[in-house]
Amino acid sequence: MDVSRRPASSLRRLGRTIRTLSRDRLFFVGVVIVVFLAVIGIFAPWLTPYGDQGAGLAATPVPSCPGVPTEIAGLCPPTLAHPFGTEELGRDLMARVFFGVRTSLTIGLYVVVLATLIGLAVGLTAAFFGGWVDEILMRVTDIFLSFPHIVLALVIVAIIGASFYGVFIALGVVWWPAFARLARGKALVVKTQNFVLAAKAAGMGNGGIIVRHILPNSLAPLVVQMALDMGFAILAEAGLSFLGLGVRPPTADLGVMIFESRFYLTTAWWFALFPGIFLFLLVLSFNLIGDRVTQYLDPRQSGLR
Amino acid sequence: MNIGAYVIRRALLMVVVLVGTITVTFFLSHLVPSNPAIFFGGQNPTPQEIQRITQEYGFNTPLYNQFYIYLRDVLTGNLGMSLSFQLPVLALILEGLPNTLTLAAISTAIALLIGIPLGIEAARHAGKRVDSLLRVFSVGFVGLPQFWLGIILQLVFAIWWGILPIGSYGGTLTYLSFHPIKTITGSYLVDALLSGNMGGFAAIAESMILPVITLSLYPLGIIVRHTRASMLATLNQDYVRTARAYGIPEREINYGLAFRNALPPVLIYAGLIFAGSIIGVIYVEDVFNLIPGIGYLVIYGTGTGISSSGISGSVDTPLILGVAIVTAIIYALSNFAVDLVQIYYDRRIIK
Numbered sequence: 005m006d007v008s009r010r011p012a013s014s015l016r017r018l019g020r021t022i023r024t025l026s027r028d029r030l031f032f033v034g035v036v037i038v039v040f041l042a043v044i045g046i047f048a049p050w051l052t053p054y055g056d057q058g059a060g061l062a063a064t065p066v067p068s069c070p071g072v073p074t075e076i077a078g079l080c081p082p083t084l085a086h087p088f089g090t091e092e093l094g095r096d097l098m099a100r101v102f103f104g105v106r107t108s109l110t111i112g113l114y115v116v117v118l119a120t121l122i123g124l125a126v127g128l129t130a131a132f133f134g135g136w137v138d139e140i141l142m143r144v145t146d147i148f149l150s151f152p153h154i155v156l157a158l159v160i161v162a163i164i165g166a167s168f169y170g171v172f173i174a175l176g177v178v179w180w181p182a183f184a185r186l187a188r189g190k191a192l193v194v195k196t197q198n199f200v201l202a203a204k205a206a207g208m209g210n211g212g213i214i215v216r217h218i219l220p221n222s223l224a225p226l227v228v229q230m231a232l233d234m235g236f237a238i239l240a241e242a243g244l245s246f247l248g249l250g251v252r253p254p255t256a257d258l259g260v261m262i263f264e265s266r267f268y269l270t271t272a273w274w275f276a277l278f279p280g281i282f283l284f285l286l287v288l289s290f291n292l293i294g295d296r297v298t299q300y301l302d303p304r305q306s307g308l309r
Numbered sequence: 310m311n312i313g314a315y316v317i318r319r320a321l322l323m324v325v326v327l328v329g330t331i332t333v334t335f336f337l338s339h340l341v342p343s344n345p346a347i348f349f350g351g352q353n354p355t356p357q358e359i360q361r362i363t364q365e366y367g368f369n370t371p372l373y374n375q376f377y378i379y380l381r382d383v384l385t386g387n388l389g390m391s392l393s394f395q396l397p398v399l400a401l402i403l404e405g406l407p408n409t410l411t412l413a414a415i416s417t418a419i420a421l422l423i424g425i426p427l428g429i430e431a432a433r434h435a436g437k438r439v440d441s442l443l444r445v446f447s448v449g450f451v452g453l454p455q456f457w458l459g460i461i462l463q464l465v466f467a468i469w470w471g472i473l474p475i476g477s478y479g480g481t482l483t484y485l486s487f488h489p490i491k492t493i494t495g496s497y498l499v500d501a502l503l504s505g506n507m508g509g510f511a512a513i514a515e516s517m518i519l520p521v522i523t524l525s526l527y528p529l530g531i532i533v534r535h536t537r538a539s540m541l542a543t544l545n546q547d548y549v550r551t552a553r554a555y556g557i558p559e560r561e562i563n564y565g566l567a568f569r570n571a572l573p574p575v576l577i578y579a580g581l582i583f584a585g586s587i588i589g590v591i592y593v594e595d596v597f598n599l600i601p602g603i604g605y606l607v608i609y610g611t612g613t614g615i616s617s618s619g620i621s622g623s624v625d626t627p628l629i630l631g632v633a634i635v636t637a638i639i640y641a642l643s644n645f646a647v648d649l650v651q652i653y654y655d656r657r658i659i660k
Contacts (some may be wrong), residue, residue: 030445147329150644154588155636156333162611162624163337239454243592246456249611262457266596269460270468277464280457288452295448295534 025300034292037285045106054099079272089274092264097274101282103256108286111172111251112238116230118176119237123183128214128222130184131191142188148181154240161249171250175240179233186229190222228297235290242283258283312652319648323641328380330637334630335379339372383634389627393609398631401606406635407495409602412517412593413586416524421579424529428536428575429563435541443533450530455589459523459596466519473519484512497600513600520593527589528582535578539571546570573654580647584640607632 025031044051078094080086088097130141148156153175160174194200200217208216244250245259253260258279265276363369367378382389388398431443466473490497491504498517501509543549544567552562587603594604610628 030441030448143325143329147326147333150326150640151330151333151633151637152585152588152640154591155633158607158611159334159337159629159633162626162629235452239452242454243456246592247595247608247611259456262454262460266460269464273464273468276457276460280454280461283454283457284452287454288449291448291452295444 025296028296028300030292031296034289034296037289038293041105041282041286041289042109044102045109048099048102048106051102052096052099054096079268079275081272082274088278089272091261091272091275092268097278100256100261101258101278104258104261104279105282105286107168107251107255107257108238108241108283111168111175111241112234112286114172115175115179115237115241116233118172119179119233120183120226120230122176122180123185124187124219124222124226126180126184127187127189128191128218131188131195132210132214132218138188141184145181145184148178151178153178154243157240157244158247158249161244166244166249166252168251168255171241171244174244175237179237182233183226183229186225187222190225191218194218194221228294231290231297232294235287235294238283238290239287258286315652316649319645323645327638327641330641331380331383331634332376334633335376338626338630339368339375339379388631388634391610391625391628391631393625393628398627401628402603402631402635404495405602405606407499407602408497408600409587409590409594409604411496411498412520412524412590412599412602413583415517416521416586416589417528417579417583419521420525420528420532420582423525424532425536425572425575427529428533429540429568429571431533431537432540432544433563435537440537443537447530447533450526453526455523455527456592456596458526459519459593462519462523463597473515484509516597516599520597520599523593523596524586524589528586531578531582532575536571536575539574540567543567543571573651576650576654577647580643580650584636584643587636587639603632603635 078092080090082089086096088101091097091100126141130138156178157174160177161170164170203213203217241250242259245257246263250259251257261279268275367375386399391398391401394401427443431440434440490500490506490509493500493503498513501513549567552566591604591607594602595608606628610625
């Protein structure tokens with residue numbers, strides 16, 4: 005039996021799924037928006053002349069805008085030089101939003117990767133050893149699932165402190181149960197297949213079997229779940245930052261910007277509008293992709309939580 | 310297995326999950342910080358305070374004893390004293406909870422009332438234009454950040470059009486101080502109605518229009534999707550085809566026969582959505598400056614709600630942990646209620 009070919013066949017199935025999906029209009033829209041936002045996030049430093057701190061407070065004098073009261077002079081409505089206007093400290097809002105997208109994508113990615121790693125470790129261990137190990141690990145997973153994500157993350161951030169890493173660790177730690185269940189379910193199937201039994205008969209150790217055979221063959225559904233969860237992770241991060249429990253100023257963050265915009269709502273509509281639109285596009289595009297993928301994989305279930 | 314035994318088993322499972330939840334909060338609060346006494350004492354506790362807290366929580370005793378004290382306290386309803394309010398955490402939560410639950414219940418109900426018919430329509434026209442349109446809207450609703458949506462609704466309806474109040478808690482409170490309501494359930498809206506204070510009821514209801522819209526769009530999207538999926542599954546069943554062959558009107562098949570069988574899976578989500586909207590209420594109470602509930606406590610408890618200066622205020626740990634435990638209890642109870650509803654609809658699941 006050619007053991008090494010198993011992961012390839014699993015990947016080929018994923019490739020076929022992607023080809024079918026590429027003909028789906030909504031999926032296509034989702035991918036286009038994600039690519040657009042990824043380009044903005046990655047190339048933010050080169051896309052705007054202002055830098056993440058809007059060229060700094062001292063470098064550019066606070067712009068004076070005709071017709072805007074002096075006490076909010078930092079806030080300028082959109083002009084050609086500042087397409088999204090400027091925010092409370094006179095920084096270019098477009099630059100801030102672009103760097104905010106960068107922060108969102110970074111944390112979103114970190115969160116799902118951390119959640120996948122924890123989930124894989126728990127799920128594969130549970131599936132491979134079975135018995136009481138499985139029982140205990142899965143009950144712990146149930147307990148974590150019975151908690152609303154944000155509330156648990158809130159508790160963790162309150163303990164370890166609000167920061168970029170605080171919010172990333174808190175969300176990663178609460179996000180793994182779904183991944184653990186997926187990995188366990190898939191690994192339970194893989195475990196009984198002949199090539200695993202053959203490896204066992206050939207004297208391969210437990211660790212080797214998990215890493216060489218069960219892990220690569222359990223990855224495909226997890227990759228789908230990661231794409232699905234990116235949107236929700238980004239939303240959760242922005243929510244925590246909005247509550248003051250996530251990324252702290254002066255780092256550009258969409259949730260923080262939306263929080264700050266509330267104090268100027270009556271005069272500066274652009275300050276609330278643009279960060280929110282980009283946050284919405286981030287969540288929407290990942291949800292669109294996730295929705296179409298799940299619809300294709302299991303037409304009876306549409307994967308919105 | 311009979312129904313009684315099944316219900317008892319589910320109830321026991323709920324208790325196990327709750328004890329597990331308390332264990333998790335225990336480990337988070339007692340093991341992670343370097344000195345839990347300082348952690349529970351707020352930002353700058355005096356040595357006497359640290360001494361008192363160490364005694365109270367038994368931090369100088371073995372871990373199993375600390376856990377015993379913690380478990381005993383939580384089970385007897387002693388969630389500690391809030392640092393910022395200087396009041397028992399449980400009393401604060403019980404005072405805020407009715408208002409939060411009212412908001413969650415109204416928005417869940419509205420999402421169900423609108424979402425289920427829309428989901429049925431989407432299933433009836435699966436693959437057609439109506440279906441695609443509803444899908445785009447429901448995915449869009451699910452992706453809307455609630456804290457941002459609330460702000461934008463305020464911008465449009467209160468600031469630009471001026472047809473609804475922007476943050477009407479103050480106004481409502483002034484009105485209520487002249488026309489007091491009796492405290493019956495603790496929910497301002499329900500109490501105003503029960504005590505016949507129609508002016509107060511109208512004022513509170515008006516202040517809740519935008520929050521309810523903000524809260525119900527997300528569950529609406531989810532319910533449309535799940536109703537559609539569930540309906541599609543039933544519409545493909547043999548008995549539906551048989552009913553069609555017998556010439557039963559399409560309307561009756563959709564809303565009577567198929568719907569009755571498609572409903573239980575949707576109701577599972579209704580329970581989860583009700584519990585989940587507690588999170589949304591946290592944002593919404595903050596954004597709309599509503600009658601204080603759980604959300605108000607969280608904003609206060611994190612000590613960061615007001616300042617954006619980057620300096621973290623003092624975190625009200627007992628309060629935050631208390632809210633987490635109460636939220637987990639609401640989740641567990643909702644799940645239990647969903648189990649009961651499922652048995653009512655389908656006895657087969659108890660086997």
